[in-house]
């Protein structure tokens with residue numbers, strides 16, 4: 148576990164000390180976009196054109212951020228256009244690796260052993276954290292973008308002309324609702340579990356624990372009234388919540404001490420989680436072996452014995468009750 152400083156790998160755990168015991172997530176730094184015609188991204192970011200076979204997605208199957216991109220790749224029918232490599236679940240002194248004997252796919256594109264080498268291929272003097280997911284541009288030989296929220300948006304629309312897929316996860320008229328719930332879920336749930344679990348001061352841990360469960364209570368109340376987070380349509384907001392909920396009972400409840408309640412104990416969230424898990428294409432993106440081995444083995448500051456728990460036994464295939472609420476599925480573009 149570590150980071151690059153001027154292209155040199157340094158083996159360091161997160162610095163919570165200089166933030167009063169807080170884990171502070173660094174913003175992603177590689178932010179170019181893929182667009183249908185190669186024009187700029189939505190905020191004027193440099194753009195490159197969507198082409199079949201040009202891009203490769205590097206992920207960890209354990210990582211909730213990478214998982215968003217993997218689900219979008221699947222639901223948007225991008226499997227044959229964008230290849231994927233996955234890391235070993237074990238993130239050790241050299242960070243993420245492609246060691247096959249630990250369960251990685253290997254790296255068929257660049258043949259690197261460590262994920263940080265993709266960052267120094269991108270910029271030999273790269274400084275920053277070395278994270279998954281990362282979208283590689285084979286034509287330019289560099290990582291184009293390493294921010295999952297942006298990969299979700301690109302995958303939603305940039306390749307539609309090539310795939311003919313018209314599913315829409317960020318429809319114009321729902322953007323306000325999606326942005327609002329995303330902000331709450333990001334801060335208190337997606338990143339909230341990390342802020343709770345990585346805290347190194349009791350009061351900081353308790354503050355984030357309270358914020359996390361207050362948000363889960365808000366979501367539980369919302370999902371009693373509507374089928375999905377933005378209403379009757381399934382949107383990117385649901386994908387973004389799903390990847391944290393699916394890891395919750397298996398990892399965050401114990402390992403990150405997020406243990407007021409399990410997701411299984413929330414009637415709405417538990418049924419909602421099962422509906423999403425059972426959505427065609429989603430279950431095959433979930434790998435509990437990678438998920439559990441990653442967290443319990445890699446974070447030895449939290450779990451020094453590196454024992455990976457056997458449980459819990461989860462039955463995500465059993466029926467859900469969400470059909471009682473009005474739902475239209477995923478919107479299609481005209």
Ligand SMILES: N[C@@H](CCC(=O)N[C@@H](CS)C(=O)NCC(=O)O)C(=O)O
Pocket residue numbers: 148149150174175207209210211212213276277278279280293294295296
């Ligand atoms: N903002 C990034 C965050 C990605 C991220 O933090 N990924 C984790 C894995 S779950 C990682 O690679 N961490 C390595 C590190 O922080 O050194 C995104 O959403 O894409």
